Amino acid sequence: MSRPPLPQHCPTQRELDDLELLTSGAADPIRGFNEPGSPLTLSLPDELLTHLDEGNEVELVDPEGLPLARVSSVLRGVAVTPLTHAQHGPFRRLHLSPAAVREQYAGRTFVPVTDLMTDVQVEQLRGLGPVVLLALVGTGTPAVSPVGLLRATLRVAEAIDAEVVAVPLADHGSLADPALRISVLTSYADSDPVVELAYGGHLLPGLADIAEAERPRLDQQGLVLFFTGLSGSGKSTLAQALMDRLLEHGGRSLTSLDGDVVRRNLSAGLTFSKEDRETNIRRIGWVAAEISRHGGIAVCSPIAPFDETRQQVRAMVDQAGGAFFLVHVATPLEECERRDRKGLYAKARRGEIPEFTGISSPYEEPQDADVRVDTTGRTIEEALEDVVLALRTAGYVDLTAPEPTATAAPADPAPGPEIAEIVAAGPDVAPEPVDEEPSGARTTTGGTRSLRVLFVCTANICRSPYMELRSRALAGADSGIEFASAGTHGFNAHRVDRTMAEVLSERGVSADLVNGFASRPLTDDLIEAADLVLTAEASHRQFVLEEVPGAFRKAFTLAQFAESVERVDADLHGAELVTAVGHRRAGTAEHHDIRDPYRRGKAAAEVSADQIDALLQSVLRRLAQPATARTSAPTSVQTGDE
Ligand SMILES: Nc1ncnc2c1ncn2[C@@H]1O[C@H](COP(=O)(O)OS(=O)(=O)O)[C@@H](OP(=O)(O)O)[C@H]1O
Numbered sequence: 310m311s312r313p314p315l316p317q318h319c320p321t322q323r324e325l326d327d328l329e330l331l332t333s334g335a336a337d338p339i340r341g342f343n344e345p346g347s348p349l350t351l352s353l354p355d356e357l358l359t360h361l362d363e364g365n366e367v368e369l370v371d372p373e374g375l376p377l378a379r380v381s382s383v384l385r386g387v388a389v390t391p392l393t394h395a396q397h398g399p400f401r402r403l404h405l406s407p408a409a410v411r412e413q414y415a416g417r418t419f420v421p422v423t424d425l426m427t428d429v430q431v432e433q434l435r436g437l438g439p440v441v442l443l444a445l446v447g448t449g450t451p452a453v454s455p456v457g458l459l460r461a462t463l464r465v466a467e468a469i470d471a472e473v474v475a476v477p478l479a480d481h482g483s484l485a486d487p488a489l490r491i492s493v494l495t496s497y498a499d500s501d502p503v504v505e506l507a508y509g510g511h512l513l514p515g516l517a518d519i520a521e522a523e524r525p526r527l528d529q530q531g532l533v534l535f536f537t538g539l540s541g542s543g544k545s546t547l548a549q550a551l552m553d554r555l556l557e558h559g560g561r562s563l564t565s566l567d568g569d570v571v572r573r574n575l576s577a578g579l580t581f582s583k584e585d586r587e588t589n590i591r592r593i594g595w596v597a598a599e600i601s602r603h604g605g606i607a608v609c610s611p612i613a614p615f616d617e618t619r620q621q622v623r624a625m626v627d628q629a630g631g632a633f634f635l636v637h638v639a640t641p642l643e644e645c646e647r648r649d650r651k652g653l654y655a656k657a658r659r660g661e662i663p664e665f666t667g668i669s670s671p672y673e674e675p676q677d678a679d680v681r682v683d684t685t686g687r688t689i690e691e692a693l694e695d696v697v698l699a700l701r702t703a704g705y706v707d708l709t710a711p712e713p714t715a716t717a718a719p720a721d722p723a724p725g726p727e728i729a730e731i732v733a734a735g736p737d738v739a740p741e742p743v744d745e746e747p748s749g750a751r752t753t754t755g756g757t758r759s760l761r762v763l764f765v766c767t768a769n770i771c772r773s774p775y776m777e778l779r780s781r782a783l784a785g786a787d788s789g790i791e792f793a794s795a796g797t798h799g800f801n802a803h804r805v806d807r808t809m810a811e812v813l814s815e816r817g818v819s820a821d822l823v824n825g826f827a828s829r830p831l832t833d834d835l836i837e838a839a840d841l842v843l844t845a846e847a848s849h850r851q852f853v854l855e856e857v858p859g860a861f862r863k864a865f866t867l868a869q870f871a872e873s874v875e876r877v878d879a880d881l882h883g884a885e886l887v888t889a890v891g892h893r894r895a896g897t898a899e900h901h902d903i904r905d906p907y908r909r910g911k912a913a914a915e916v917s918a919d920q921i922d923a924l925l926q927s928v929l930r931r932l933a934q935p936a937t938a939r940t941s942a943p944t945s946v947q948t949g950d951e
């Protein structure tokens with residue numbers, strides 16, 4: 310008698326990585342999921358857990374449905390019986406078990422790798438003799454994509470005596486991760502030495518193309534513009550108007566996923582039950598995420614009434630490497646019902662349409678919208694402008710630019726002839742700054758007390774000016790945040806480094822801003838006057854703290870702060886956010902300093918600029934006032950009065 314087929318479950322990518330560690334023996338002595346104290350966990354839907362608890366097995370399959378393992382419940386966790394190894398995926402051949410590695414490469418030195426290598430690191434490797442580079446490609450571990458890390462590591466390996474092995478060690482955000490890392494490395498190295506790569510240096514020039522592909526500029530990154538709101542709020546109208554503006558702007562591949570259109574095609578046959586709505590939104594999210602994976606823009610306009618489903622879409626897009634931009638079309642129910650363009654509200658009120666959003670089915674207001682637009686009493690153009698400005702502020706696309714260019718700049722387009730002069734003239738002495746304030750900020754934004762952000766690097770001519778000027782352009786003139794910069798060994802009154810000036814101008818920072826810049830050394834007064842000090846490297850932060858030890862709750866590396874803001878309440882902004890982060894900050898050690906690109910050529914400057922852009926993106930968005938508190942001025946930013 311044949312047994313009924315086992316119920317199947319497709320784990321998350323992180324869980325699949327863990328499964329591979331378990332079945333290859335790399336996680337030894339851990340052999341199963343959910344062992345006490347182990348970060349290797351598997352979560353299963355309730356019905357499958359019950360099934361396991363009743364003494365049955367569940368089959369784990371990969372996303373294509375290939376059965377990889379069977380799991381069963383045991384006293385202290387979930388036991389795993391391997392069936393097949395994953396067979397697809399780039400560089401699968403590099404995924405070797407510790408046993409295979411011992412057999413082939415015993416006697417070599419083992420070096421874990423998580424990022425594109427620097428010149429210093431390659432020099433270090435040359436001194437180690439034959440090595441095995443263990444590329445840690447598990448979910449969340451590498452600083453770049455797994456495939457980018459492997460391509461780059463193989464390229465380095467060609468130049469030295471090295472073999473490359475892919476190890477799917479994921480980041481679980483667990484306190485047990487460091488111990489797991491040591492244990493996995495030991496599985497591969499056994500009694501051979503394990504050497505950690507040195508910190509610092511400059512990106513290997515031969516990897517610049519991979520670095521560029523890995524960190525696309527914000528205005529070239531895949532983007533999902535997701536409009537949510539009640540029926541009749543204006544989602545389709547605004548989404549369509551935005552599509553038209555994007556088409557006129559040109560240069561990007563665009564796909565519309567309108568709520569009604571999707572329901573007639575991709576989601577034909579689905580009802581408006583909670584379950585079917587969720588399915589509908591996840592389908593839209595899946596397609597949109599794929600579009601963003603390939604650098605396209607997807608404009609979606611379903612009601613999407615449930616927060617959890619919207620979060621799932623955000624996560625899918627995030628995983629695909631795209632950016633998710635949520636527009637809450639917050640036209641109140643009364644206005645939507647007054648419009649009742651399709652006569653649906655009247656029908657719903659008469660009970661002719663069951664589960665109608667806003668009447669007999671809930672709409673959960675987003676708390677995480679990038680911009681909130683109430684269309685009541687406003688023209689379509691006015692309402693659209695809110696979205697256009699928010700998109701520009703976030704740095705994704707500047708539809709306010711008079712003329713589209715191939716390298717569309719996010720803000721302040723068309724650098725004037727002054728830029729050319731700076732570039733030709735070199736980093737000579739700059740004019741005195743116009744309005745030097747005791748706060749250390751070079752400009753103020755009006756009567757109320759603004760949040761003062763001070764950027765710090767070494768000489769204050771390259772990285773920190775880039776941060777300062779780019780922040781100003783991204784945040785806009787009326788942001789309510791003052792941006793300033795200084796150098797731990799700052800030159801006095803020098804211009805922005807010519808290569809960085811070029812990059813700034815290409816990214817739309819106006820010649821006036823770049824021209825008006827004058828470098829300066831960091832002083833205690835500047836540190837004390839700042840509400841937030843963001844440094845390029847951990848060593849700069851150290852310098853700040855040695856000067857003013859009391860600044861430890863407001864001084865961070867830019868990467869550390871960007872990471873830390875994700876850990877605190879999403880409702881906190883401005884000065885409150887800084888305080889909260891001061892109490893819950895991420896460590897600096899694992900984070901990558903923004904390397905000094907000075908005199909390293911254009912490509913290096915662009916790599917640093919990309920890195921800074923990505924970090925500023927998350928930082929500025931969080932420092933700024935939340936969209937829900939805005940009315941007609943989505944770019945306005947909280948002032949730190951309290
Ligand atoms: N019960 C019920 N509730 C809400 N809406 C209803 C319902 N029945 C039909 N319609 C029409 O379907 C459109 C909403 O479909 P969506 O796919 O956007 O909804 S959802 O996101 O799956 O909740 C919505 O279109 P828009 O007005 O463009 O939002 C309505 O016209």
Ligand SMILES: Nc1ncnc2c1ncn2[C@@H]1O[C@H](COP(=O)(O)OP(=O)(O)O)[C@@H](O)[C@H]1O
Nearest residue numbers: 539540541542543544545546684687688689692
């Ligand atoms: N400022 C505005 N922005 C968008 N739509 C508006 C605005 N003012 C009035 N409307 C009208 O509201 C209706 C919105 O319908 P629609 O865009 O189909 O909404 P949804 O897609 O959210 O159901 C349209 O008839 C539109 O002309």
